[in-house]
Amino acid sequence: MTTEPTEIIVIGAGIIGVTAALALRREGHVVRLLDRKGVAAETSRGNAGAFAFPEVEPISAPRIMRKAPKWLIDPLGPLAIRPGHALKIAPWMLQFWRNSRPDRFEATIAVQSGLMDHSRAALERLVPLVDGEALLRRDGQLQLYEGRASFEASLPSWDRRRRLGIDFSLFENRDAIAELQPGLNARFTHAGFTPDWLSTVDPALWTEHLAQAFVAAGGIIETADIRALRQDGNGVEVDTAEGPRRAAQVVLAAGAWSHKLARSLGDRIPLEAERGYNTSFASANVDVRMHLTFGDHGFVISRLGDGIRVGGAVELGGLTLPPNYRRAEILVEKAKAFLDGFDPQGGKQWMGYRPSLPDSLPVIARAPRADRVIYAFGHGHLGLTQSAGTAELVADLVARRDPRLALAPFDVTRF
Template structure:
């Protein structure tokens, strides 16, 4: 008789090797759990590869806001605007947009802001600690950010946003004239006012830090496999995870952290979560394209400009067009063109374009917590633009839930069943 092979049952299986999934895997491995990480691509090959590289702790106000409700119709009429939905995709987006509109109403917005601020506060406490524990502090940069405004009127129009941020402990400095020129020489004359956020933190390169965190997690004992998960079957003591080649593994607990691809797995378990793929675009220019001192945020046009080790990244905006439609790189070109008025003398040649899928939920909050139908499965997805920003906070919460410890913040706002 041949030798009998006994299948290993892992303590934890994390589905998704973006920055969220890898942060969770790192925290669980550090807690002494046996961890298997599964992803259809390599570590950090999804949205984490091309994000803007900033920890946007100041952005406590959800995108779903009364102000956005007023702006979005105008933006939607511009096919190259900051928010775009192709006409062919609009019928599919209608239910999501209806929930987004409800989340913009004052009472819902106030609740979402409170929840977002709580998550941001936890992220501020946990982020540097996590990367220090992983030996990756050298990837972090503390240069602050400038929110740019074209004139006094645009600056004054943003006052309510900054009042909310001040209420939640965000430090900032209004700057004009010589002070603005000192913080970023070479700005175009149109941008006369700014808010400087000194505590803003960035990474040297988002793909590199994501991959480094994953490699460190494997070094400390986790296992990584490149495989596409097609089915989850929770049982009494474990969940069986089936991959597209028919192989199965079992885990006592499973975390779905697959970004924009997470909705189908949640639906298998009976959790209907209105997850959409928000397509983000950018262009990364050579490092010598401009002498950029810190990240620039252009709120009126919905994009940011970031100095990375790999180059100057110009990107942002939101296109809701599903995951099958080919990329429309005119959006990257449009943002790059606009950035010429921000940075005088910018050399726009030699850039590399990119498009990725951000996991977006209508109230701007992620889903973090257990499936409504199985205590063996937890969710950690839907962070939109804020995956890097909220990765350490999310990982801390999931670790605490997995180990049966009380989370440090109220988990009710992030529950999966809130959309029912």
């Protein structure tokens, strides 16, 4: 069943909201995109810029959970919980731990793999429509390991990728690794290369480029501080600080703030703000040829325009505690030690809030108590990666047609 074009309000001008708004406008709907700060003003501005389609394992992987106790006692380690947030996050952590069980872990991988395949195809459909190829890099990703023990611990993950048809190559020779990426410290003796890993030259520029395409197609972008949602017989009322707005349907894609608005519809969703830190350098004094992942240390180095971005790690600290930029400094210190010749001068620090659910899967579904409201949030580290695929699924939901991917695993009622 397909509806006639209707007025839609999309809440959130990050990468999920902007891409969804563009998809809806291209289908003929009158679309108004609302955000309290503007396009790519939050997490979509400062992420690592990766379309990480091969990364199908949830964060709650059993091997990660084995490392978690050691990491959690280190306030500057790859995974940390801020003391002021520990009690509040305990229920979320319990669900997170339950999702590390082997049966749930494997089930999540199967679902995530399907969404990744769909999202990659959706991105390739989107790129020519917005003349976006110049904003992409197709350089691949290099996952680095310190010693044989670390490498062998990763082999089950690589075997899983092989079964899923993901292309990769493994290297156990430092000379072979140096051909792909020169200048790495000699401690990195093994590596895995995934050629199908894409990146954007800058995640903010990519989001802004899509927003410009949306406006050029007749879409409307406005600044508004949204307070609550209410559905009645005639549509949805959006309560904002600037006055009420109405729409036939609403797409809620407000990232780490989405659960606060969902609460106004009676839904309590275990969404956690997973804080990520990075430092960006406008010019690089080292030859970084692709996205570099240092899994044992929980951070990455990515190319950003003519420079690089050093960031990652996980800090569970909510939305209100002040940033701890010492975490960003630690990552830069490690990058200096790992990449020969790197001179970290003039970096700009940043912190963002990844919207994370305890099973590492997003919510893409109609609100259970308000069928004119569509939820599209909770993508964690994978918002940019899954944005084009999510946008097509949102368009299917708005049109009330059969979705291109089974959506039961993404339903909010799973919690």
